[in-house]
Amino acid sequence: MTRRVTSLQVAELAGVSQSAVSRVFSGASASPATVDKVKKAAETLGYRPNVLARAMITGKSRIIGLVVAYLDNQFYPEALERLSNALQEKGYHILIFTVPNATDGVDKVVQDLMDHQVEGIIAASVSMSSSLAETCARAGIPVVLFNRGQPGSGLSSVTSANIKGGRMATQALIDAGHSRIAHIAGWDGSLTGRERREGFEAAMADADMIPFAIVDGMYNRDIAAQSARQLMSGDLRPDAIFVGNDHMAFAVMDAVRGMGFQIPQDVSIIGYDDVPLASWPAYDLTTVRQPVNRMVEATVTTLLSAINDTDPYAETIEIEGPLIQRGSSRPPKGQMQ
Amino acid sequence: MTRRVTSLQVAELAGVSQSAVSRVFSGASASPATVDKVKKAAETLGYRPNVLARAMITGKSRIIGLVVAYLDNQFYPEALERLSNALQEKGYHILIFTVPNATDGVDKVVQDLMDHQVEGIIAASVSMSSSLAETCARAGIPVVLFNRGQPGSGLSSVTSANIKGGRMATQALIDAGHSRIAHIAGWDGSLTGRERREGFEAAMADADMIPFAIVDGMYNRDIAAQSARQLMSGDLRPDAIFVGNDHMAFAVMDAVRGMGFQIPQDVSIIGYDDVPLASWPAYDLTTVRQPVNRMVEATVTTLLSAINDTDPYAETIEIEGPLIQRGSSRPPKGQMQ
DNA sequence: CTGAAAGCGCTTACAG
DNA sequence: CTGAAAGCGCTTACAG
Numbered sequence: 001m002t003r004r005v006t007s008l009q010v011a012e013l014a015g016v017s018q019s020a021v022s023r024v025f026s027g028a029s030a031s032p033a034t035v036d037k038v039k040k041a042a043e044t045l046g047y048r049p050n051v052l053a054r055a056m057i058t059g060k061s062r063i064i065g066l067v068v069a070y071l072d073n074q075f076y077p078e079a080l081e082r083l084s085n086a087l088q089e090k091g092y093h094i095l096i097f098t099v100p101n102a103t104d105g106v107d108k109v110v111q112d113l114m115d116h117q118v119e120g121i122i123a124a125s126v127s128m129s130s131s132l133a134e135t136c137a138r139a140g141i142p143v144v145l146f147n148r149g150q151p152g153s154g155l156s157s158v159t160s161a162n163i164k165g166g167r168m169a170t171q172a173l174i175d176a177g178h179s180r181i182a183h184i185a186g187w188d189g190s191l192t193g194r195e196r197r198e199g200f201e202a203a204m205a206d207a208d209m210i211p212f213a214i215v216d217g218m219y220n221r222d223i224a225a226q227s228a229r230q231l232m233s234g235d236l237r238p239d240a241i242f243v244g245n246d247h248m249a250f251a252v253m254d255a256v257r258g259m260g261f262q263i264p265q266d267v268s269i270i271g272y273d274d275v276p277l278a279s280w281p282a283y284d285l286t287t288v289r290q291p292v293n294r295m296v297e298a299t300v301t302t303l304l305s306a307i308n309d310t311d312p313y314a315e316t317i318e319i320e321g322p323l324i325q326r327g328s329s330r331p332p333k334g335q336m337q
Numbered sequence: 338m339t340r341r342v343t344s345l346q347v348a349e350l351a352g353v354s355q356s357a358v359s360r361v362f363s364g365a366s367a368s369p370a371t372v373d374k375v376k377k378a379a380e381t382l383g384y385r386p387n388v389l390a391r392a393m394i395t396g397k398s399r400i401i402g403l404v405v406a407y408l409d410n411q412f413y414p415e416a417l418e419r420l421s422n423a424l425q426e427k428g429y430h431i432l433i434f435t436v437p438n439a440t441d442g443v444d445k446v447v448q449d450l451m452d453h454q455v456e457g458i459i460a461a462s463v464s465m466s467s468s469l470a471e472t473c474a475r476a477g478i479p480v481v482l483f484n485r486g487q488p489g490s491g492l493s494s495v496t497s498a499n500i501k502g503g504r505m506a507t508q509a510l511i512d513a514g515h516s517r518i519a520h521i522a523g524w525d526g527s528l529t530g531r532e533r534r535e536g537f538e539a540a541m542a543d544a545d546m547i548p549f550a551i552v553d554g555m556y557n558r559d560i561a562a563q564s565a566r567q568l569m570s571g572d573l574r575p576d577a578i579f580v581g582n583d584h585m586a587f588a589v590m591d592a593v594r595g596m597g598f599q600i601p602q603d604v605s606i607i608g609y610d611d612v613p614l615a616s617w618p619a620y621d622l623t624t625v626r627q628p629v630n631r632m633v634e635a636t637v638t639t640l641l642s643a644i645n646d647t648d649p650y651a652e653t654i655e656i657e658g659p660l661i662q663r664g665s666s667r668p669p670k671g672q673m674q
Numbered sequence: 675c676t677g678a679a680a681g682c683g684c685t686t687a688c689a690g
Numbered sequence: 691c692t693g694a695a696a697g698c699g700c701t702t703a704c705a706g
Contacts, residue, residue: 004476006699017677022701031675051452052393053700057682061389063432071414072613081408084435093453094433095400098421115388116430139341254618276409281591282619343683354693359685368691390684394698 005047014041025049055117064303065118066094067109069126073219073247074275075290076124079146082296083122090304092119099126107132114139120303122146127190128153142306144299147290149191154314156306158299161318162192165288166199168323169242169270172286174207175332178240178268181209184217184227184252186244186272193219196244196272212238217248224248225255232259232267239267240329246271246278246287253283253328268329279326286329289321342384351378362386392454401640402455403431404446406463410556410584411612412627413461416483419633420459427641429456436463444469451476457640459483464527465490479643481636484627486528491651493643495636498655499529502625503536505660506579506607509623511544512669515577515605519549521564521589523581523609524556533581533609549575554585561585562592569596569604576604577666583608583615583624590620590665605666616663623666626658 007021014021014037023030024038026049041047055061064087071077084094097113099105106126113121114136121136124146128136133153136143145157173181183200186193197214204211213231217224224243228251231238243249249271256267263269271278274289298317325331344358351358351374360367361375363386378384392398401424408414421431434450436442443463450458451473458473461483465473470490473480482494510518520537523530534551541548550568554561561580565588568575580586586608590600600606608615611626635654662668 004699008699018699019677019679019701020675022699023676026701028702029675034675048448048452050393050454050699052389052398052454053682053698056387056389056393056684056699057701059682066433068418071418074411074414077408077411077414080433081405081435084433085437088435093449096403096417096421096431096433098418098425100422111385112430115385117387117389250617250619258618277614280587281595282587341683345683355683356685356693356695357691359683360692363685365686366691371691387683390682390698393683393700394685396698 004050005045007047007049010038010041010045010047013045014038022049026054059117061117061119062092063095063116063118064092065097065110065113065116065121067097067099067106067113067121067123067126069099069124071098073245073273074277075147075245075247075273075292078276079124079292079296082292083146083299086296086300090300092304094122110136114141119307120144122299122303123148125190125192128155142303144303144306146299147192147295149195149316151191151316156302156315156317158295158302158317158319159192160288160290160295161320162195163199163202164320165272165290165323166196166242167203168199169196169272169286169288170200170203171207172323172325172329172332173240173242173268173270174203174209176240176268176330177333178330179209180212180236180238181240181242182212182231182238183214184224184231184241184243184248185214186217186248187219188216190219193244200242217244219245219248221248221251225251228252228255229259232256232261237267240270241267242270244272246273246275246285249285249287249328250277250283253285263328264330270323270329274321274324278324284327286326287324289324291319291321294319341387342382344384344386347375347378347382347384350382351375359386363391396454398454398456399429400432400453400455401429402434402447402450402453402458404434404436404443404450404458404460404463406436406461408435410582410610411614412484412582412584412610412629415613416461416629416633419629420483420636423633423637427637429641431459447473451478456644457481459636459640460485462527462529465492479640481640481643483636484529484632486532486653488528488653493639493652493654495632495639495654495656496529497625497627497632498657499532500536500539501657502609502627502660503533503579504540505536506533506609506623506625507537507540508544509660509662509666509669510577510579510605510607511540511546513577513605513667514670515667516546517549517573517575518546518577518579519568519575520551521554521561521568521578521580521585522551523554523585525553527556530556530581537579554581556582556585558585558588562588565589565592566596569593569598574604577607578604579607581609583610583612583622586622586624586665587614587620590622600665601667607660607666611658611661615661621664623663624661626661628656628658631656 271287608624615622
């Protein structure tokens with residue numbers, strides 16, 4: 001419980017003014033002699049600048065607020081880890097805000113964020129009311145939506161190319177010769193969910209095929225599993241299911257196998273995200289990769305440039321990822337036939 | 338980019354002194370009339386106190402530093418989410434620090450943490466050098482080690498009862514009639530790893546049994562999988578493996594199945610943690626539950642009481658969890674026989 | 675390059 | 691209860 005060492009004490013010991021100490025630590029110009037004296041004094045005293053005081057004056061907290069709703073989807077821990085690392089490299093840190101209920105809790109949380117003088121906000125898979133987006137804009141706090149677009153909000157976003165991804169997954173199913181293709185979609189209240197579905201519908205339409213069924217899986221394991229069971233219990237069953245994300249796809253695979261069906265012999269399953277678990281043998285899930293590292297890079301770049309250049313333009317960045325063909329779906333016909 | 342509203346502006350509009358405004362927002366006493374005027378003025382101006390300024394003066398940042406090494410083990414995302422929620426409820430927030438390499442990176446990071454004037458530190462599954470622990474102590478910043486004890490460090494820790502857990506897992510294997518029981522241990526450099534192994538050895542000794550083998554899995558999927566392959570490729574094979582955590586156990590199951598063995602017919606597998614995935618049908622892993630919610634509660638309680646009461650005593654809290662018997666291991670003999 | 679001084683936006687004794 | 695004033699630990703023009 002020793003009192004913290006201040007720049008004044010360092011100044012005294014070094015025999016210079018307090019301003020000199022400040023200059024040395026804030027990277028302003030100072031003579032080599034001064035730098036030396038100050039550094040030495042600081043070392044013996046164990047001095048480190050008070051980040052809070054600096055932040056208050058400069059108006060730069062070097063803190064980024066991260067809003068997340070849930071972490072159970074394996075996609076997020078990975079993204080969070082990479083985001084934190086990338087930001088730390090640039091001298092920023094992440095202040096975490098978990099929003100209890102994904103729908104409206106965000107608003108309170110963002111006020112809290114702004115109170116903490118964050119320099120920017122990353123909202124992962126949560127939507128913001130437009131009034132809230134406006135509040136942030138007015139306060140000059142850039143927001144980047146991660147893995148969740150929100151057209152018309154004026155907010156920047158970084159997502160994968162969801163429509164294209166949905167198309168690719170569906171096309172792979174069509175190319176494999178499937179004729180009764182169902183889609184357990186991501187939450188219809190989210191743009192990612194809608195766009196992946198859109199891709200599905202477009203690919204089907206292009207092939208002059210009628211979707212076997214489209215149901216909303218709500219990005220929820222239980223709902224997805226139940227939907228799968230329902231789909232598979234009729235007389236006429238789908239022979240392929242494109243699922244809105246991997247997290248649900250695992251539940252779908254569990255449910256389908258639990259009914260005694262073989263994957264992919266009885267039904268092909270394709271997911272979306274390519275989380276680590278997708279490649280583990282127990283699931284071996286064919287899926288559309290969301291390139292987390294590139295999405296993170298884009299997010300950090302976008303956010304930091306908005307912070308530093310006070311760039312007023314919202315950017316909508318879509319990053320394409322490949323389809324990863326694995327064992328949960330039949331391979332395309334004609335290929336290696 | 339409007340300039341932030343300050344308490345002075347509110348004071349002017351409300352017709353009171355700046356101190357009065359401050360009192361209203363810091364919860365100090367003020368007459369109802371004043372409170373009313375101030376609140377009204379604040380509302381019309383959109384005023385919110387600057388948390389940074391407050392933190393600097395009071396010395397209370399209301400920020401807890403969380404140090405994590407990796408998030409791929411499914412145990413951590415869940416813990417993080419709960420920690421964040423619990424802390425938010427108490428008015429604290431989590432500033433995240435990911436440490437690049439688990440071993441020595443911690444030291445730099447903690448200095449960074451202290452610069453940010455965090456009121457407390459939670460270190461999840463990372464060890465701290467004793468000199469570092471001392472630094473924190475001297476600065477009056479309480480540290481709680483989460484899921485990783487460090488005896489002699491003088492640091493508080495919250496873990497599950499690892500020795501007992503290791504015993505339980507092993508006993509379950511013994512009770513099931515296994516005779517060639519191996520242990521793929523957690524990292525030997527960590528107390529959790531050593532204690533679970535200790536529990537394993539104690540249970541074996543009590544039963545007058547000799548371990549089939551003990552290898553260090555380093556809490557690493559690849560190493561664990563390779564160890565499993567080695568164990569299972571000899572002429573004399575183990576008929577049961579207790580794995581140091583679920584994260585490795587999944588890899589072990591994948592590897593064992595990949596060699597054509599049946600679980601649990603050919604070999605029983607038991608893990609440790611009971612992460613969500615353990616209960617999914619694809620693995621259906623018997624495991625020792627680490628009660629995340631109670632561990633989080635204990636962590637938050639310990640940390641906050643250390644912060645507020647400047648409680649100088651390090652607490653070592655161990656929380657017991659049950660063995661969850663699932664399909665990856667043979668059930669105990671005699672039971673339902 | 676350097677020091678004295680003002681000021682960031684608050685909290686908190688101190689008188690009244 | 692309330693206002694004037696000092697001060698938290700810094701940064702940053704401003705002169706020299």
